[in-house]
Amino acid sequence: MFDSLSTKLDYAIKSLKGEGKITEINVATTVKEIRRALVDADVNYKVAKSVTDKIKDEALGQDVLIAVKPGQLMVKIVADELTNLMGGTKVDINLTGEPAVVLVAGLQGSGKTTFSGKLGYLLKKQNRNVLLVACDIYRPAAIDQLKVLGEQAGVEVYAEPENRNAVEIARNAIAYAKEQRKKVVIVDTAGRLAIDEQMMREIAEVKKAIQPTETLFVVDSMTGQDAVNTAKAFNERLNFDGVVLTKLDGDSRGGAALSIRTVVEKPIKYIGTGEKLDAIDVFHPDRMAQRILGM
Amino acid sequence: VGRSKVDEEVLDELENVLVSSDVGVDTTVKIIDAIEKRVARDLYLNATELDKILKEEIARLLNATQPDTAQGYDLPKVNGPYVILVVGVNGVGKTTTIGKLAAQFKKSGKKVILGAADTFRAAAVDQLKLWGERTGVPVVSHGMNTDPASVAFDAVKQGVEQGADVILIDTAGRLHNKVNLMNELAKIKRVMQKYIPEAPHEVMLVLDGSTGQNAMIQAKEFMRVTEVNALAITKLDGTAKGGVVIGISDQLSIPVKYIGVGEKVDDLQVFNKYEFVDSLFKKN
Ligand SMILES: Nc1nc2c(ncn2[C@@H]2O[C@H](COP(=O)(O)OP(=O)(O)OP(=O)(O)O)[C@@H](O)[C@H]2O)c(=O)[nH]1
Ligand SMILES: Nc1nc2c(ncn2[C@@H]2O[C@H](COP(=O)(O)OP(=O)(O)OP(=O)(O)O)[C@@H](O)[C@H]2O)c(=O)[nH]1
Ligand SMILES: [K+]
Ligand SMILES: [Mg+2]
Ligand SMILES: [Mg+2]
Numbered sequence: 001m002f003d004s005l006s007t008k009l010d011y012a013i014k015s016l017k018g019e020g021k022i023t024e025i026n027v028a029t030t031v032k033e034i035r036r037a038l039v040d041a042d043v044n045y046k047v048a049k050s051v052t053d054k055i056k057d058e059a060l061g062q063d064v065l066i067a068v069k070p071g072q073l074m075v076k077i078v079a080d081e082l083t084n085l086m087g088g089t090k091v092d093i094n095l096t097g098e099p100a101v102v103l104v105a106g107l108q109g110s111g112k113t114t115f116s117g118k119l120g121y122l123l124k125k126q127n128r129n130v131l132l133v134a135c136d137i138y139r140p141a142a143i144d145q146l147k148v149l150g151e152q153a154g155v156e157v158y159a160e161p162e163n164r165n166a167v168e169i170a171r172n173a174i175a176y177a178k179e180q181r182k183k184v185v186i187v188d189t190a191g192r193l194a195i196d197e198q199m200m201r202e203i204a205e206v207k208k209a210i211q212p213t214e215t216l217f218v219v220d221s222m223t224g225q226d227a228v229n230t231a232k233a234f235n236e237r238l239n240f241d242g243v244v245l246t247k248l249d250g251d252s253r254g255g256a257a258l259s260i261r262t263v264v265e266k267p268i269k270y271i272g273t274g275e276k277l278d279a280i281d282v283f284h285p286d287r288m289a290q291r292i293l294g295m
Numbered sequence: 296v297g298r299s300k301v302d303e304e305v306l307d308e309l310e311n312v313l314v315s316s317d318v319g320v321d322t323t324v325k326i327i328d329a330i331e332k333r334v335a336r337d338l339y340l341n342a343t344e345l346d347k348i349l350k351e352e353i354a355r356l357l358n359a360t361q362p363d364t365a366q367g368y369d370l371p372k373v374n375g376p377y378v379i380l381v382v383g384v385n386g387v388g389k390t391t392t393i394g395k396l397a398a399q400f401k402k403s404g405k406k407v408i409l410g411a412a413d414t415f416r417a418a419a420v421d422q423l424k425l426w427g428e429r430t431g432v433p434v435v436s437h438g439m440n441t442d443p444a445s446v447a448f449d450a451v452k453q454g455v456e457q458g459a460d461v462i463l464i465d466t467a468g469r470l471h472n473k474v475n476l477m478n479e480l481a482k483i484k485r486v487m488q489k490y491i492p493e494a495p496h497e498v499m500l501v502l503d504g505s506t507g508q509n510a511m512i513q514a515k516e517f518m519r520v521t522e523v524n525a526l527a528i529t530k531l532d533g534t535a536k537g538g539v540v541i542g543i544s545d546q547l548s549i550p551v552k553y554i555g556v557g558e559k560v561d562d563l564q565v566f567n568k569y570e571f572v573d574s575l576f577k578k579n
Binding site for chain 2: 036039040041042044045107108109110111113117138139140141142144145146147148149152193194195220222223224225226227229230247249250251252253255256275
């Protein structure tokens with residue numbers, strides 16, 4: 001079941017390889033196999049269908065039928081199509097503003113606090129004066145966790161342990177940052193489910209209060225079919241600017257990446273590749289396409 | 296008028312529901328094949344009957360609780376405390392599930408002790424200690440960046456000395472493809488066994504209900520190093536369905552014990568396979 005996708009694709013395109021004349025029916029079979037392989041990589045099944053429809057059109061349009069090496073051409077078409085779907089080229093974070101404000105949101109346990117620490121560390125190494133803000137007032141020891149990370153990164157952490165109002169904390173933090181002439185403020189928030197109305201209202205209010213230049217949606221790369229529902233729901237409430245894909249040091253194929261990008265049309269900006277502070281990279285669509293394909 | 300087989304449209308719809316619940320292509324095909332076979336045999340089928348057959352087939356793949364591990368919150372009789380080692384990849388809900396379990400075990404009159412063997416993740420010990428305070432259960436800890444195996448040993452030792460009924464050991468999240476971290480689990484186990492040769496009586500793998508097909512690989516890999524014999528599926532209060540667990544239970548024969556349905560102390564339920572199957576078909 002979990003043979004790598006490349007094996008599956010190999011199998012899928014076998015029907016194209018080594019056959020003198022390839023009929024539309026073979027392309028259809030191949031495309032169906034590719035679809036199955038994508039779903040096994042956790043690409044949303046609706047997205048997988050629309051992707052493979054495109055691949056089919058492209059394959060027929062490029063005359064796969066009369067190509068010298070139809071299999072190879074097919075793999076290239078698939079890789080190109082996936083790359084395009086993930087935005088083609090990388091998109092940078094927007095750090096304009098005095099200070100620039102980055103709001104970090106997502107489901108429980110997706111990696112928000114760790115990412116906040118990593119981004120703080122990354123920007124600090126670029127000689128920016130950064131402030132981390134602890135707005136998770138719910139999870140036990142959430143503030144301590146951010147403080148430890150801030151200490152490791154050498155970045156100041158703003159917290160109000162007694163305050164039970166996340167919106168107020170965020171607002172106060174921005175005022176403090178201005179006073180201290182910070183260049184970037186990174187606001188870590190509590191994990192929440194998209195269907196938790198009260199919590200979604202809270203984060204919408206935090207956003208409204210601090211007007212971030214960049215709102216990032218953090219998602220675990222192992223997420224399955226639900227990734228699109230969640231991303232859509234967060235996007236409807238927050239109209240986020242980019243996605244952060246975490247835990248890519250695992251062995252998931254990361255189909256959620258493709259699905260989210262396709263459904264909300266927001267770029268993936270960073271990836272998390274470990275638990276340590278320096279395990280952060282900018283996102284490259286072509287590399288992700290290859291990963292999904294198991295290349 | 297009866298039909299001699301289920302029509303394509305119905306099966307396609309069914310396939311969509313299963314796949315979008317993370318059941319996975321292979322298990323979905325297996326379920327649909329089983330239904331087609333039964334339909335061919337039974338010949339007549341209306342919508343209600345199809346529904347019933349479908350749920351039966353899926354429930355059949357979900358393993359029942361193993362008799363030698365905890366049934367609900369009742370623990371099997373063992374020599375000394377019953378030791379549960381809790382493992383899983385990062386952020387799935389291990390520590391929270393331990394907090395919830397501690398509360399339930401305590402409520403059912405047991406003496407509980409927690410071991411803070413996640414000495415790695417920032418503030419992990421503080422987090423478990425807060426759960427200890429919240430539930431009124433003592434936590435054995437050596438602080439951050441100490442040897443997790445010796446924390447586990449100490450927790451087991453103190454558990455025995457204090458006459459505890461159950462000891463829950465929290466471990467750091469680890470991705471199953473990291474060899475060193477996986478081997479560390481084997482070490483934790485070995486060290487505990489110096490004190491209680493049968494420990495851990497239960498190795499509970501916590502899976503995040505929103506994880507897709509990777510959860511199957513997680514289960515396989517954790518099983519290779521620790522003989523996982525119980526599963527807990529968390530975050531089922533969201534829109535994710537956790538369908539991957541059907542294939543895991545079927546292929547690996549590990550029973551699902553508990554499900555997490557929220558972040559609060561009471562948001563834990565004993566797994567009920569019929570309710571679980573029903574929830575797969577419920578619109579959110
Ligand atoms: N291997 C790996 N682990 C990661 C990565 N990012 C985060 N983690 C781990 O995932 C777990 C959860 O990370 P957190 O940063 O606490 O996640 P969160 O979204 O802030 O969680 P909540 O605040 O509880 O919603 C921790 O064990 C982190 O160390 C990553 O890129 N790779
Ligand atoms: N909605 C919901 N959230 C949960 C559930 N279980 C845990 N969480 C949340 O998920 C996040 C991660 O939970 P933890 O218990 O810290 O997870 P962990 O596996 O111990 O994480 P690491 O130790 O970092 O690997 C926290 O924000 C929890 O509150 C659940 O059943 N439902
Ligand atoms: K659910
Ligand atoms: Mg957090
Ligand atoms: Mg933990």
